[in-house]
Amino acid sequence: MKIDTNSLVSITEANQNFSRVAHLVDENGAAVILKNNTPRYIVIQFSEYQAAQTARDDDVSTISQRILSKHLSAFEELAK
Template sequence: MNVNTDTMVPISVANQNFSKVARLVDQYGSAVIMKNNAPRYIIYEFNQADAMQAAADEDVLLSSQKLMTRNQHVYEELAK
């Protein structure tokens, strides 16, 4: 995952000035909240949630297809 350093906000700033975080999300599409100098939370616009979930489903299906192809001989043996 690529993170734009302009969207990184310390948790103390996010706690005291959430409107700044909201403006970053409006401008860049997401914001990363840092805790102990490490990325901890990602904030996206609400309307992006469905698209993110669909992508995750596609990833799972693609992985399943790869596993089934790789292990096709096992499935054929089990089907006997």
């Protein structure tokens, strides 16, 4: 993931001025909150989070179908 240096905010500043964090998210799509000068948290729009969750669920479904079809005979034997 590429991090825009304009999106970096210290945890102290985020705590004192969260509206700035929200403004950065609106402008850049994300804000990275630093704790001890290390990226620790990311703030994104809720719609982006939902899209990521949906993609993750789709990936799990696809992978599980592939595993089931590949090892169907073993699963049928175990089901007996």
